[in-house]
Amino acid sequence: MGNSKSVRVGITQEMLEEYTQLTYLTKAEIHHIFKLFKTLGTEELSKDIYHRFPVDDILKILPQIRHNPFRESVLRVFSSEQDSCMSFDDVLDLCSALSDNCPEYVRAAWAFQIFDFDGDNQVSLDDLIEAVERLTGFNENGQIRIDRQSAEHIAQMVLEEMDLDHTGSIGPQEFVHTVARMPEFAQTFQLMP
Template identity: 75%
Template sequence: MGSSVSTKQITQEKLEEYCQLTFLTKAEIMHIYKLFKTLGPEELNEDFKHRFPVEHIVKIFPAIRHNPFRDSIMRVFSSEQDGHFSFEDTLDLCSALSENCPEEVRAAWAFRIFDFDGDNQLSLDDLIESIERLTGLNENSEPRIDRPSSEYIAQAVLQEMDMDHTGSIAPQEFVHIVSRMPEFTLTFRFMP
């Protein structure tokens, strides 16, 4: 989002700017700010751009704290890729996962979350990792689904979504298909 805020509170002008740059309402932005400020009011009073460790951010968002993709979500939305979040990073996260975010935009963010190796393609390994995270771990901290089953499911997904037959799913293919799935719209969102 870029520009700085030099006051201890969000000005009306800055609030308007955030509304234009996100899919959030003024009330939602203020609610997120109040949550964010609980992490360190002194730090924010000194530097509005203060970056808190992701461990602190997940404390104020239980839906992310218990999400099997938590580490990937936090990696994608940390603008500095440093394991820390600014208030604006937090707004980006909440905006992308808000119910007002267009499906195509939300799907593009989802693609980045599922692209574990960061190569801008969803490979078979990325899909297997997603399946294993979705099915969870057993009491021994091992995937509940066996490897052949997760590979079988991943191959089926790849076959359905790889429209240009490259062996992986490109961002455009993912967005095209996923943004039209009603289940995606209902499940890939949260509001603090």
């Protein structure tokens, strides 16, 4: 035991103050998230506090995301380098956006990016069809539970309701305007403990 070196990795008080100003998280929440993040690799973090871990590792500490039908899109949106890896800052952004203290319009803006599967800054009919298919899930054979025609019908109804300027797709402002006003949005777009 005398030969083992203990590596202490932590965030400074200055960093903690900055994180509380830049996120919707409390100091206690930030400490808890860092404690989880540290389990991924104390050695890596001792060398570089901004070390980026593969998203498969991130899913180990965030089981709420692991079981989310939109997990690939969530991880893509919150990976600041778009490299299938995440830093502590990325994880804080994700947790902040899905926290109870995050205003609905901010959450809705993040949700827009998650639903914009093709990244063209519009939620199109194809994006909505994909969302419907993900929400309905897969059967035991790994096939989508809903048939394409039904998914398209549902997506078309959503598009007609949300496409306020009648362009055939939903822009960021339309999406935020509509979604932030939905009473159930606040409960469904958050991390559950």
